[in-house]
Amino acid sequence: MGNTLKAVNESKPQTVSGSGMDRKVETSKNKTLIWIVYGVVGIALIWLLLTSLSSNNGKVLSVNDQRIILSKVTEGTFEDFIPVRGRVAPAKTVYLDAIEGGRVEKILVEDGVELKAGQLIVELSNASLQLNVLSNEARVAEQLNSMRSIELNLEQNRLRHKSNLIDIEYQIKVLSRQVKQQQELLATGAVNQSEFEDTQDRLDWYKSRRQITLESQASDTRMQEEQLKFLKETSSRLESNLEISRQNLDNMSVKAPVAGKLSGFNIEIGQSIGRGERLGQIDTPDDYKITAFIDEFYLGRVDIGQSASFDSYQLVISKIYPQVVNGQFEVDLTFDGQQPTDIRRGQTVQTKLTLGDASKALLIPNGAFYQDTGGKWLFVVSGDGSKAVKRQVRLGRRNNQYIEVIEGLEVGEQVITSPYSSYQDIDTLKLN
16 A cells, blocks of 8 residues: 555656646747747848938949049149130132123133232123123113103203293283373274274283293193103113123123132033032132131130130131031131141141130049039049949039039049949949
């Protein structure tokens, strides 16, 4: 019995040990749940950290620093100019055009010769023009003869009126004297009443005729003056037309209007030249200008009288053409003072056009980035050189070498000045 109870008592601790094993299993499950929670929280923190970095730094791109150009911000003197490539052209050009068409009969000079003013160049012939001039001369002569005849008739009419008035005045004077005498004799009975009245009636008739003749003479005089004025104007126009016809015939002999060098003259004997056709041109000798095309970006900063330079020679802008073609506008530059002796027409030269006065400023080298950003932002390299961050800046004037920095950069900082065509939407460049 005792042994039996002892065995039972000894078996109880084994029951307690079994319950202990159950508690160990529960502890393992709790640790697993804790690790899962830690993992979820860690992933959330990592996601929040990445989101924070992304919101602060934007898109990041790794680039090889051998493929970009790094430039340093410096302080110096900014010369406000732009290089302008131009072409040498004659300062003045006079074009030779055929006023009247015709056949080339004689060529007296060759292309490229120096001409004197009034020198004969080529002779043309035009039979139709010659016949037309002869016809105009005959028509003008006929008109002038007709005018002279009308003028003669008007003068004869004026003289006739004058002669009639003289006769009428004479008759009035004679009859007036007769009426006076008959009136005195009427009282004595030497003249009867009927004879006296007849003389009085004739006197009244001549007086009325004189009045009508005077009115007719005044009217004819007025009309004669108007007709003479019209005839003189017509005669002047006819003579002017005849002079133009003769001048056109004279223009068949083409002469140099000014002294200069003949160019573009390429015609042959027997060739038919149309009215208005260009025969060539005369360029002023040893007097040149430079024509150049400038980017429309500078249209508001270029004005007449602005200075430029070519080697040691000074030029000024003398003319600005308002038309913009292919993003460029044209200007003429004339030499201010002495001209170079070794330039030729058509030669291409490099000039420097001054836009403003030189001044102290922060400078960065001019690069291709400007075309991609418009000068509103660029990539600035960090102090350790590991990355370049996009930064908003304000740039000002630029020439072919430097760009003026107004704000956003400091002296000594490095910026990327190579093209940005591949980095438009990138905020940070990691430099490898």
